[in-house]
Amino acid sequence: MKHPIFAMVLAALAAPASAQSLALKGPSGQAVTVTAAEVAKLPRVSFVFDAHGQKHTYEGPLLIEVLAKAGVPTGKALRGPALAHAVVVRASDGYAVVYGLAELDPGTRPNRIILADKADGAALDAKDGPFKVVAEGDLRPARGARLITSIEVVNLGGGGAPLSHD
Ligand SMILES: Nc1nc2c(c(=O)[nH]1)N[C@H]1C(S)=C(S)[C@@H](COP(=O)(O)O)O[C@H]1N2
Numbered sequence: 001m002k003h004p005i006f007a008m009v010l011a012a013l014a015a016p017a018s019a020q021s022l023a024l025k026g027p028s029g030q031a032v033t034v035t036a037a038e039v040a041k042l043p044r045v046s047f048v049f050d051a052h053g054q055k056h057t058y059e060g061p062l063l064i065e066v067l068a069k070a071g072v073p074t075g076k077a078l079r080g081p082a083l084a085h086a087v088v089v090r091a092s093d094g095y096a097v098v099y100g101l102a103e104l105d106p107g108t109r110p111n112r113i114i115l116a117d118k119a120d121g122a123a124l125d126a127k128d129g130p131f132k133v134v135a136e137g138d139l140r141p142a143r144g145a146r147l148i149t150s151i152e153v154v155n156l157g158g159g160g161a162p163l164s165h166d
């Protein structure tokens, strides 16, 4: 390998998917970087998503399981003021999508929202990857942000106290 630039390009092309990462910001400002290898270790879910008649099987962890690494309330803690948390998903092309934290919770609603890192059994390609949020059951693919680079959880300031039965 005589030419240094050629060697660098080859090294970049050969970089493993685990070199990819995602910047998380939690509701109290916690900054956490999650690598593709860490995402790959979380429990995995898969389902078919139909985008304008094109069906693909997406696979990855529940998005809320990823956000738990940045301290979001989950399970029984996802009540009261936590219901006023917004999840802002940002992509490298400037696209952004907002979800409500509670809709990511499998105990709140059945349709799953995942951080997909695979489609049809293969790692996402350069057009979609390394990560794409896929919302099961959405009737159109607009909320399915691809090319995701960061996710921020913002507390919009709900002041209500949780009731004992919520
Ligand atoms: N990063 C990113 N994700 C995006 C978009 C975009 O412009 N940028 N467009 C959305 C919209 S409106 C649609 S219809 C689908 C289109 O996905 P496709 O290009 O894979 O068909 O991606 C969604 N996710």
Ligand SMILES: [Mo]
Binding pocket: 141, 142
């Ligand atoms: Mo769209």
